[in-house]
Amino acid sequence: MAHGTFREITTHNLRTFKHHYVSEISGSLGDLGTFLPIAIALAINDTVSLSSTLIFSGIFNILTGLFFGIPLPVQPMKAIAAVAIARSFSNGTIAAAGAFVGICIFIFSITGLLRWFTDVIPIPVIKGIQVGAGLSLIISSGAKILSSLGWVPYALIVFAVGLVFAIICSAVAGSLPSFEFWHPYTVVPTGHQWRVGALDAGIGQLPLTTLNSIVAVTHLAHDLLPGVPTPSTTHIGLSVAGMNIIGVWFGAMPVCHGSGGLAAQYRFGARSGSSVVFLGVLKLIIGIFFGESLVGLLKQFPSSMLGIMVIAAGLELVSVGESLNTSGARDIGKPDSLIIGDAARDAGPVLTDEERKRRWTVMMVTVGLLVGFKNDAVGFLAGMLCHWAYKLPALYEKAKSRWSEGRIRM
Structure with a gap:
C-alpha cells in the first residue's frame, strides 16, 4: 500500500488521538519493556549517555510518528547492545558499531537491495521470523503467558504501578532524580574502536536489522493496520540509517525499528503515529531536564513489570502466524517471486492442503531454528533452505521436460 501524504498522515494522527487518546498514550508505553532494560544497562556501564539516548530517541519518535503515521517504535539494536554489555564497550566502540550498521543500511536502501529482499523472501519465512521473535520474547520474560491480557489501559496501569515502586525504592535509597540539564558532547571513534565495533558487533546486527527491523516490520504494519498506508522498506531503511548516522555521535544508543516494538505498542492500544509522538515529547522533556540523574x-523499576510488557509484545507477534494460510497473507493470490520465468504461477485465493502444509512447515522451521539458536540469521537461512527444498522437484521436472523437448542442449 502506498505511503500517504503528510497532510493525510497528520489528519489521521490528530483524529485518532482526539477520539482514542487513552489508547494512544497507553500504546506509547508498550515498548518500554524492551527499551528501558537495555538503555539502563548501557548507561550504568557508561557505554552510552542516558540523556542523549532519551533526547535523540525522542526526536526520532516524533519524526517517525509525523512522517509514517503508524506506531513504529524506536528500539535498541539488540545484537550490538548484547555484545556491548557483555564486553563493557566504550562509548566510541558502540558509536562505531551503530554508525557502521547505519551506513550499510543506507547503501542497501538507495541501491534497491531492501526492495529486492522484500520481493524474494517468502511470506512463511517472514512470518517465521516474527513468530520466532515473539516466542523468544516470551521465553526470555518468563514461563507464564498472560493470555488474558487484553484492553489498552494495561500498559498505563503496569507502568504507573512500576513507577510508584521505583520512586519509593529510590526515596529509601536516597537516589531520587533531580534537575540536571543535558550537557551535549560528541563521540569520535578511534581506528581501533571502528574495527572492534564494526567486526564484533556491527556485522552481527546487520541481518537482525534487515530482517526484523525493516522487512518484517513492513509486513507486520500491513497485517496489523491494513487500513493505514504502510511505509515502504526503503523509507524504513532510510529512517534506520538516518537515526544511527546522526545519534551515535552524541553518545546515544544505536536504535532501529522492530516488529516486536510495533506489536507491543499495537497490543496496548496504539493505532497511529500520535502515540510515538507523545512518547517522543515525553522522552525529550525528561532527557533535557533530568538527564543522567534518572539512572x-x-x-529501581521492577523487572517483573517490564516482563509483563515484554510478554504482551511476544503474544502479539506470535499471533501474526495465524494468518499464514488465509487471505490476510500478502502473497495469497500473488505470483511466487522465487520461481523463475515461466515457472511462476499464481498461488490463487485458495490453497490446497499440500500447499498449506508446506507453508506451515517453512514457517515452523524458521521459528524453530531462530528460537533454538537465538539467532535471526540462522532461522532465516533454515527457512529459505526449506522453501527452496520444496521448489526443487518442480524445477527438476521443468528441466527434464525441456531436455526431452530438445530445448536444453549440452
Whole structure:
C-alpha cells in the first residue's frame, strides 16, 4: 500500500488521538519493556549517555510518528547492545558499531537491495521470523503467558504501578532524580574502536536489522493496520540509517525499528503515529531536564513489570502466524517471486492442503531454528533452505521436460 501524504498522515494522527487518546498514550508505553532494560544497562556501564539516548530517541519518535503515521517504535539494536554489555564497550566502540550498521543500511536502501529482499523472501519465512521473535520474547520474560491480557489501559496501569515502586525504592535509597540539564558532547571513534565495533558487533546486527527491523516490520504494519498506508522498506531503511548516522555521535544508543516494538505498542492500544509522538515529547522533556540523574530511579523499576510488557509484545507477534494460510497473507493470490520465468504461477485465493502444509512447515522451521539458536540469521537461512527444498522437484521436472523437448542442449 502506498505511503500517504503528510497532510493525510497528520489528519489521521490528530483524529485518532482526539477520539482514542487513552489508547494512544497507553500504546506509547508498550515498548518500554524492551527499551528501558537495555538503555539502563548501557548507561550504568557508561557505554552510552542516558540523556542523549532519551533526547535523540525522542526526536526520532516524533519524526517517525509525523512522517509514517503508524506506531513504529524506536528500539535498541539488540545484537550490538548484547555484545556491548557483555564486553563493557566504550562509548566510541558502540558509536562505531551503530554508525557502521547505519551506513550499510543506507547503501542497501538507495541501491534497491531492501526492495529486492522484500520481493524474494517468502511470506512463511517472514512470518517465521516474527513468530520466532515473539516466542523468544516470551521465553526470555518468563514461563507464564498472560493470555488474558487484553484492553489498552494495561500498559498505563503496569507502568504507573512500576513507577510508584521505583520512586519509593529510590526515596529509601536516597537516589531520587533531580534537575540536571543535558550537557551535549560528541563521540569520535578511534581506528581501533571502528574495527572492534564494526567486526564484533556491527556485522552481527546487520541481518537482525534487515530482517526484523525493516522487512518484517513492513509486513507486520500491513497485517496489523491494513487500513493505514504502510511505509515502504526503503523509507524504513532510510529512517534506520538516518537515526544511527546522526545519534551515535552524541553518545546515544544505536536504535532501529522492530516488529516486536510495533506489536507491543499495537497490543496496548496504539493505532497511529500520535502515540510515538507523545512518547517522543515525553522522552525529550525528561532527557533535557533530568538527564543522567534518572539512572538511579530506573534501576529501581521492577523487572517483573517490564516482563509483563515484554510478554504482551511476544503474544502479539506470535499471533501474526495465524494468518499464514488465509487471505490476510500478502502473497495469497500473488505470483511466487522465487520461481523463475515461466515457472511462476499464481498461488490463487485458495490453497490446497499440500500447499498449506508446506507453508506451515517453512514457517515452523524458521521459528524453530531462530528460537533454538537465538539467532535471526540462522532461522532465516533454515527457512529459505526449506522453501527452496520444496521448489526443487518442480524445477527438476521443468528441466527434464525441456531436455526431452530438445530445448536444453549440452
